[in-house]
Amino acid sequence: MDDLIHAAPATPGLSARVKPRHPLSPLDAGEIRAVMAIIRDDAAFGPGFLFETIELKEPTHDALAAVTAGHAVPREARANIFLGDKPGIWRLTVSLSDRVITASAFLATAKPMIQLEQFLAIEGVVRAHPDFIAACARRCITDMSMVCVDPWSAGNFGVPGEEGGYLSHTFSWLRLRRDENFYAHPIEGINAVVDIKAGKVIRVDDYGVMPIPMAEFNYEAQFRESFRPSLKPLDIIQPEGPSFVLDGHAITWDNWSLVIGFNAREGLTLHDIRVDHRPIVNRASLAEMVVPYGTPEGGHFRKNVFDIGEYGLGKLTNSLELGCDCLGHIAYLDVDLNTMTGDVFHIDKAICIHEEDDGILWKHWDFRTERTEVRRGRKLVISSIATVGNYEYASYWYFTQDGMIEFEMKATGIINTSACVPGQPSKYGTEVAPGLQGHIHQHAFCARLEMAVDGPGNSVVECNTFAEEDDAKNPYGNAFYQTETVLESEQAAGRRANPQTQRFWKVINPNKTNHTGKPVGYKLYPEHVLTSYLKPGSPSGIRSAFMTNHLWVTKYDPEERYPGGEFMNHSTGAGGITDFISHDRKLVNTDLVVWHVFGLHHQPRTEDFPVQPCIKAGFKLMPSGFFDQNPGIDLAPGVNKASKLAGSSSCCAG
Numbered sequence: 001m002d003d004l005i006h007a008a009p010a011t012p013g014l015s016a017r018v019k020p021r022h023p024l025s026p027l028d029a030g031e032i033r034a035v036m037a038i039i040r041d042d043a044a045f046g047p048g049f050l051f052e053t054i055e056l057k058e059p060t061h062d063a064l065a066a067v068t069a070g071h072a073v074p075r076e077a078r079a080n081i082f083l084g085d086k087p088g089i090w091r092l093t094v095s096l097s098d099r100v101i102t103a104s105a106f107l108a109t110a111k112p113m114i115q116l117e118q119f120l121a122i123e124g125v126v127r128a129h130p131d132f133i134a135a136c137a138r139r140c141i142t143d144m145s146m147v148c149v150d151p152w153s154a155g156n157f158g159v160p161g162e163e164g165g166y167l168s169h170t171f172s173w174l175r176l177r178r179d180e181n182f183y184a185h186p187i188e189g190i191n192a193v194v195d196i197k198a199g200k201v202i203r204v205d206d207y208g209v210m211p212i213p214m215a216e217f218n219y220e221a222q223f224r225e226s227f228r229p230s231l232k233p234l235d236i237i238q239p240e241g242p243s244f245v246l247d248g249h250a251i252t253w254d255n256w257s258l259v260i261g262f263n264a265r266e267g268l269t270l271h272d273i274r275v276d277h278r279p280i281v282n283r284a285s286l287a288e289m290v291v292p293y294g295t296p297e298g299g300h301f302r303k304n305v306f307d308i309g310e311y312g313l314g315k316l317t318n319s320l321e322l323g324c325d326c327l328g329h330i331a332y333l334d335v336d337l338n339t340m341t342g343d344v345f346h347i348d349k350a351i352c353i354h355e356e357d358d359g360i361l362w363k364h365w366d367f368r369t370e371r372t373e374v375r376r377g378r379k380l381v382i383s384s385i386a387t388v389g390n391y392e393y394a395s396y397w398y399f400t401q402d403g404m405i406e407f408e409m410k411a412t413g414i415i416n417t418s419a420c421v422p423g424q425p426s427k428y429g430t431e432v433a434p435g436l437q438g439h440i441h442q443h444a445f446c447a448r449l450e451m452a453v454d455g456p457g458n459s460v461v462e463c464n465t466f467a468e469e470d471d472a473k474n475p476y477g478n479a480f481y482q483t484e485t486v487l488e489s490e491q492a493a494g495r496r497a498n499p500q501t502q503r504f505w506k507v508i509n510p511n512k513t514n515h516t517g518k519p520v521g522y523k524l525y526p527e528h529v530l531t532s533y534l535k536p537g538s539p540s541g542i543r544s545a546f547m548t549n550h551l552w553v554t555k556y557d558p559e560e561r562y563p564g565g566e567f568m569n570h571s572t573g574a575g576g577i578t579d580f581i582s583h584d585r586k587l588v589n590t591d592l593v594v595w596h597v598f599g600l601h602h603q604p605r606t607e608d609f610p611v612q613p614c615i616k617a618g619f620k621l622m623p624s625g626f627f628d629q630n631p632g633i634d635l636a637p638g639v640n641k642a643s644k645l646a647g648s649s650s651c652c653a654g
Ligand SMILES: [Cu+2]
Pocket: 411, 415, 441, 442, 443, 602
């Protein structure tokens, strides 16, 4: 029982002491170091190489199936490596079991993700460049140590001199004093273009001077003189501990089981998700996101950033704090990732696991007998939070007692700001404080779901509801009905939501039926969809093509992992979802990947500054004909004895 974790560990480093490792457990520190050593010892590579990503090469579905037959799965890693003074990326497969590189491909035009270690280096070279210093001087800024330079990805706009570059395009702000919120003081109009590998500024654009808003708007407690009276404590008490059992990276809770993974790019990944031992999803992750900004002004048109593909949510994941980020009885998983230069980057308490009350799950009062049945629901929550520059992205996966899987993204942090003439914000922005505006933008997310509803062999059905048009069948004008259409091939399965028909999609297993004889299924209801305003042929539109639909379905291919393509820095738009579906593979009764695009349409509010309350978007996978009846019907009745009447002496003392 030493490997089983029922509650928050007393000490960090949980993952390091759990043995044996599940085949889908992320690489640990020792394995990451081993991959680096294998590459550096290989005569074809050597010690000069830098590491973009090192991650588990996840076993195939067939290899995982063999685990249950008692066979060990060899551990393999994917490694993307590059050189500091040459273009291209080497994409390697490394066998940890045999300690050799088993596959190697050189991609001459691919560029690495912008690495965490490069953020401050980019700021340093920009702040030291004479053209940038001169541009700051034109704005009466002489203390360059107070200038903050954010390294945005540069996109691919065909600008002369930028061809083929591994570039960053920067935006700048002014910090007035220590710890002060510099996003209140945009230095408008200056953008530096940096060749990241060369560590050189290749150009400084100056679109003209705009006064810097100098009023302070801080969010740190140290800058506040007063706070509103605190509410009374609200404690989550679980006197017997939480109900989940964590065995390394495998978790069981109520009638659920799954394996928790993690990598530098996607962050959290969930595997082999089952309810009542019946598979639903082989692998679930947030595979890409893009944040297009809607203004053509100055250098802001370049803001179309792929936070997962160009930076990596995993690498930017926070170390969470008990009692602040996470409330209740918490279990944490640490993660280990690679640094660019060949070390291990450890994130303590990166993944939070806990339970939450979920209100009532079901209730009925029989008014004739005056008998009431009610069951409270609870949910398991698996979460992590990443900081990408000014924004925080908090990812929450929920599992409920009625068989539902829900993903919720909470976006918080600080809006990207620019300066404007007070009272005269741009057509494309909102003035959030005098002389300070936030441009309209969107946060588009793409979930990648390897479906396995009740086992292999799935199809996707589109459901639409229509009013009955035949008056003979609809004499009272009330009739409406739902149709179901199988999406038979990849081209046909690129679909958009349609509120006029209450459209949703259902992943069914035509080989398994419920007690009404219908195929079992899980429905995906598109609750938070976006309209993309990027012109399809435009520089950002080409690279963000996955935004054009809310649903894509592809035949399972473990190498088709990212809807925008694998190498997003300065990408051309190739290698993503539109290429995946170009062969129009058949989708009926086969191994499927569902890609769901959803997001936040964000016209900033004054309330979003100086720090934005969480705004949320997500989706639900809900059983639909999967169970023969309410899956929460077997919950035992119970009364929470810790609940009290408000106003009673025990709750209102003092
Ligand atoms: Cu936003």
